[in-house]
Amino acid sequence: xxxxxxxxxxxxxxxxAADGSYAARxxxxxxxxxxxxxERWTLDGPEPYVVQLPGVQPEExxxxxxxxxxxxxxxxxxxEGRHAFSLLYPTGPGTGELPLGAVECEELTLLxxxxxxxxxxxxxxxxLSSAVWLVAGGAFGxxxxxxxxxxxxxxxxxxxxGRMLALDRESDGVTKAVAVxxxxxxxxxxxxxxxxxxxxxxxxxxxxxxxxxxxxxxxGEHRLGWGVLGSARPVRFPECLRVEDAMVxxxxxQPGQVLMPESCGVALRIDGIEGTAGGGASWVGVWxxxxxxxxxxxxxxxxxxGAGLWTRGGSLRLPxxxxxxxxxxMVVEPPVDELRVxxxxxxxxxxxGEEPAAAPxxxxxxxxxxxxxxxxxxxxxxx
Numbered sequence: 463x464x465x466x467x468x469x470x471x472x473x474x475x476x477x478x479a480a481d482g483s484y485a486a487r488x489x490x491x492x493x494x495x496x497x498x499x500x501e502r503w504t505l506d507g508p509e510p511y512v513v514q515l516p517g518v519q520p521e522e523x524x525x526x527x528x529x530x531x532x533x534x535x536x537x538x539x540x541x542e543g544r545h546a547f548s549l550l551y552p553t554g555p556g557t558g559e560l561p562l563g564a565v566e567c568e569e570l571t572l573l574x575x576x577x578x579x580x581x582x583x584x585x586x587x588x589x590l591s592s593a594v595w596l597v598a599g600g601a602f603g604x605x606x607x608x609x610x611x612x613x614x615x616x617x618x619x620x621x622x623x624g625r626m627l628a629l630d631r632e633s634d635g636v637t638k639a640v641a642v643x644x645x646x647x648x649x650x651x652x653x654x655x656x657x658x659x660x661x662x663x664x665x666x667x668x669x670x671x672x673x674x675x676x677x678x679x680x681x682g683e684h685r686l687g688w689g690v691l692g693s694a695r696p697v698r699f700p701e702c703l704r705v706e707d708a709m710v711x712x713x714x715x716q717p718g719q720v721l722m723p724e725s726c727g728v729a730l731r732i733d734g735i736e737g738t739a740g741g742g743a744s745w746v747g748v749w750x751x752x753x754x755x756x757x758x759x760x761x762x763x764x765x766x767x768g769a770g771l772w773t774r775g776g777s778l779r780l781p782x783x784x785x786x787x788x789x790x791x792m793v794v795e796p797p798v799d800e801l802r803v804x805x806x807x808x809x810x811x812x813x814x815g816e817e818p819a820a821a822p823x824x825x826x827x828x829x830x831x832x833x834x835x836x837x838x839x840x841x842x843x844x845x
Contacts, residue, residue: 476769476781477528480575480619482506484529485781487766488521489514496520500527500550502535503781503789505771510781512789515550515557526572531579534560536598538572538584545570545584547597547604563603565595572597573617576624577669585629587613594627594648608648610640620691622669628653630663639664639676656680656697666728667691668715673723673751675712686710688751690723702756703730703749707738710747711768718774724752727796729778731768732758746770746794748778753799762792 474488485503490496497520502513515535526538527550534549546564550557570586573594581599585592592614596605616630620641627642631650639654639662654662660680667674672691677684681699689697703710709732716727730747734740744767748757761767764784771779778794 474523474527476503476766477575478505478769478771478781479529479531479579480577481531481579482771482773482779483531483579484533484535485769486527486529486535488523488525488527489783491516491520498523498525500535500537501789502529502533502550502552504533505779505781505791510789510791512783513552515552517550517557517559528572528575528582529579530575530582530598536562536572536582538570538597540570543568549598562598565597565604567593570595573627574619577619577622578624581624583607583617583627585614585617587615589613592629592631594642594644607644608642610642610648610650616663616665618664618667620667620669628664628667636661638662654678654697666712666715668717668719668723668726670717671715671719671721671723671726673715673719673726673728675715675728686712688723698751700749700751700754702754705732705747705756705758707735708740709733709735713768714770714772714778716772716774716776725750727772727776727778729770729772730756733767746778746780748794748796750799755799757797759794759796762790764790765792 476485476487478485483506485505487501488498489501491499499514499516499521502515504511528536530536534551537548537550539546544564544566547562549560567586570584573583573585576583582597584595584597586595592610593606594608596607610629612631612633614629614631618628620626620628625645627644628639629642630637631640636659641651641653643649654664654676656662656678657680660678662676662678665675665677674689674691676687676697678687685699686703687697687699711731712728713731714729719726728749730749732745732747734743744761746759746761762780762782764782766781769781778796780792780794782790782792
């Protein structure tokens, strides 16, 4: 169950724990005030509910929060050149706080929730190299665990053990996703090598199936594509993921589809581009590689845009909050696709130029294998 945090009008984006049990965000403590405080959402019970975790002083809107699997909420605060970390938890009428230490640097951001929900990491990008810090779950406060050459951004977990982390690394003016092995001192290996001079970023990964969602300009413009971790098959760029006058970004992948990347459901946030008919609006898309069709669905009122998770049974859960509902989750049963590609047969390329969906291959056991060059049909200068 994977989710990304995006900004909303009533608070910061919602971050959902790797197992879907809890979520956290910063929200206004009271309607009509400028005071911010962390919220913890409980999502694995009969009904979702929210608990506010106010501190002694209001929080700054730039602070970050991240839920752990035990119900505590990690918060990052920046003050006087230091990023300080604490764990927050409810204590009857008040909020308990356990300081964890600080990291001295100018720029630092929390990475997405790590698998297992017991550890939390942060990324400190620099001009020449970027540091990965273990900021919760270590023995003696924040621990420096890796130094990656180049300026890095993003952050996607590639396995269920929290060992392999993908980062988008800028080097010589080109950004490409690399894999960082946290158990081997931050050993770096290439992950996306679609074309020599293309910008190749990893957006989401599903460890069960090996499905990867990428954004690359290899086809001649920035496009959404998909590939399979450990596969020698090329990345494909489906035409159906291009929505006129809108930006499309994946935010959740259906878990449990072991070795079946083509059948994985992918949830996408669709944002209308300002100045167009849908400008300022956001809605939901659902797509499966083998279905080759983008279903567009209305989002609930107050959707915390870009947040959501799939259940193993195939339902999509979309969290929302507004003036009348402090914490809500809408359950969506996505449309069923007529899958055009099965494990036993291969279909010819469709009219949009997409390559046939690949037969599933097992993800690499430890280290990802670079994906082959993508088909560049239609790219200027391509044969």
